[in-house]
Amino acid sequence: MNGISINMVMLLAAILFVLGIVGVIIRKNIIFMLLSVEIMLNAAGLAFIVAGAKWAQPDGQIMFIFILAMAAAEVSVGLALILQVYHQHKSLDIDKLREMRG
Amino acid sequence: MEIAFYITAFITIVSTLLVITRHNPVHALLYLVVSLLSLALIFFMLGAAFAALLEVIIYAGAIMVLFIFVIMLLNLGKETAEQEKKWLRPKVWVGPAILSLVLFAELCFLINTDDPAFYKPENAVEPKVVAISLFQPYVIAVELAAMLLMAGVVGAAHIGQHKKMVHHRFLKEEELS
Numbered sequence: 001m002n003g004i005s006i007n008m009v010m011l012l013a014a015i016l017f018v019l020g021i022v023g024v025i026i027r028k029n030i031i032f033m034l035l036s037v038e039i040m041l042n043a044a045g046l047a048f049i050v051a052g053a054k055w056a057q058p059d060g061q062i063m064f065i066f067i068l069a070m071a072a073a074e075v076s077v078g079l080a081l082i083l084q085v086y087h088q089h090k091s092l093d094i095d096k097l098r099e100m101r102g
Numbered sequence: 103m104e105i106a107f108y109i110t111a112f113i114t115i116v117s118t119l120l121v122i123t124r125h126n127p128v129h130a131l132l133y134l135v136v137s138l139l140s141l142a143l144i145f146f147m148l149g150a151a152f153a154a155l156l157e158v159i160i161y162a163g164a165i166m167v168l169f170i171f172v173i174m175l176l177n178l179g180k181e182t183a184e185q186e187k188k189w190l191r192p193k194v195w196v197g198p199a200i201l202s203l204v205l206f207a208e209l210c211f212l213i214n215t216d217d218p219a220f221y222k223p224e225n226a227v228e229p230k231v232v233a234i235s236l237f238q239p240y241v242i243a244v245e246l247a248a249m250l251l252m253a254g255v256v257g258a259a260h261i262g263q264h265k266k267m268v269h270h271r272f273l274k275e276e277e278l279s
Contacts, residue, residue: 046145058236069251072164083175
């Protein structure tokens with residue numbers, strides 16, 4: 001892996017994942033929460049890629065491709081839900097969307 | 103090589119931090135695109151050139167455009183014009199521009215270098231190997247991913263359609279059919 005330490009890349013993936021979790025927790029807007037979920041998926045993909053590069057196997061990139069497909073499906077359904085919620089409630093604030101009394 | 107990785111990792115972390123702290127969704131999206139581009143550069147340095155391509159084309163190209171479309175759909179209003187004027191100030195785009203200029207300089211350096219360690223890492227995984235592995239041992243997973251994407255498309259089309267509100271109870275049957 002020509003000089004790049006696997007520990008550092010794993011640390012970067014962990015930092016990105018934590019940033020995604022922090023984003024999900026601190027934001028009140030559904031769009032930002034979806035963006036933070038994307039950040040977390042990217043961090044997981046980075047971990048897979050670096051593991052695949054460590055042993056020079058293609059499985060890491062294949063898992064990344066599946067993560068990509070999953071993210072695309074998730075984003076399309078999530079954004080359709082966001083549009084529908086906005087049309088019904090005129091707001092994207094999760095504190096105002098309390099239909100389920102959660 | 104390591105210094106290039108550390109610069110890129112720093113850009114990734116900074117732009118991701120800015121994503122989760124911006125108040126305006128479009129600013130956050132700009133920084134998220136920068137973060138994805140720098141992650142693609144890291145994938146390239148790790149020898150996963152195919153994954154780097156997919157990251158740029160699908161993530162930064164397709165999924166982010168989907169986000170931008172939805173944000174534009176949600177912002178249709180009288181205040182859109184002033185908002186556009188506000189968003190196009192240099193303060194808005196200078197941050198992502200600087201970060202992506204650093205990435206671009208790094209990319210130029212990586213392309214122009216003569217050291218084969220940069221453009222052909224020792225344990226790089228070729229796209230051919232990935233494709234062979236994808237369509238031989240993992241072919242069932244590919245089919246499952248296709249079904250997942252199909253379900254995603256159908257689900258998004260079903261959720262996203264507008265139901266016409268009909269207030270007259272006798273007209274309801276005709277409007278729905």
